[in-house]
């Protein structure tokens with residue numbers, strides 16, 4: 422039995438390598454591509470007996486991810502911001518699903534949700550941090566820029582509080598839904614000296630900043646999990662027709678929908694990379710990697726920056742103190 426707290430503390434000291442070897446990720450190369458769907462990448466897999474937790478299942482990529490994992494036999498614990506939204510989404514798919522309430526901007530909600538899952542007592546084979554948002558304007562939660570809180574810190578707390586259940590699974594997988602938009606983060610990377618966003622906010626920059634944090638979270642998690650059977654990877658789903666633009670001005674939403682109809686990935690295609698990394702036997706030993714179009718990809722150098730990931734971990738711990746186990 423692993424003493425998780427001690428193991429996490431001791432591995433926090435292993436911070437010497439400046440970058441990770443992305444060559445190892447090449448073992449995750451598949452025959453799938455940008456046009457593959459979530460059903461195609463999971464065809465023939467039997468996930469009966471497995472439990473998957475997916476955040477943000479009432480809409481977009483999270484909904485399709487839940488639908489396909491449940492179709493393949495997994496019991497999906499699906500989170501939404503209200504019970505009603507979660508129930509409606511869960512009731513609309515075939516298979517075993519359980520709705521849970523999770524509001525990522527409210528750490529008390531994350532504690533309640535994770536306590537409910539702990540009380541269920543099962544191992545978590547797949548933990549997918551999918552929920553996310555884009556905001557047109559700067560706003561903060563407890564003084565911290567909202568994209569960073571919702572897209573990164575909320576999931577940081579959730580993973581922390583459920584990690585024992587993922588490590589307990591025979592081969593637990595954590596998949597964090599990041600984005601190619603991490604390339605839009607400030608050039609220097611995570612803005613440790615001003616996490617309020619006041620001095621650097623721009624919609625794309627702030628969203629990209631939170632997505633860079635997603636990637637660095639996954640990278641550091643993979644380093645801390647290296648002596649376990651548990652993996653952590655970050656994925657870019659592609660540019661997908663979803664409700665992600667809902668908080669943008671009307672004309673930008675309309676442009677996204679029209680452009681999306683013509684050029685963007687469908688939901689079925691958009692959930693493929695997440696489902697591939699979460700289930701495919703070929704990637705069971707692959708960790709600390711970045712995937713796009715169901716294949717390994719090379720992220721911006723900031724997302725491979727181990728010291729930045731270590732620092733982000735430490736700062737995230739400080740910002741979420743009192744909510745971690």
Ligand SMILES: NC(=O)c1ccc[n+]([C@@H]2O[C@H](COP(=O)([O-])OP(=O)(O)OC[C@H]3O[C@@H](n4cnc5c(N)ncnc54)[C@H](OP(=O)(O)O)[C@@H]3O)[C@@H](O)[C@H]2O)c1
Nearest residue numbers: 477480481482524525551552553554600660661663664665
């Ligand atoms: N669509 C793309 O082109 C694209 C590209 C790259 C990456 N991604 C990433 O893909 C993931 C899924 O996004 P999507 O495109 O499927 O968008 P979506 O349709 O808007 O779905 C987002 C999900 O996240 C939930 N969510 C938003 N804010 C939340 C909060 N504060 N607490 C808890 N849940 C919250 C939403 O709940 P509500 O419905 O209640 O708001 C919804 O269930 C995100 O992480 C996004 O950054 C998307």
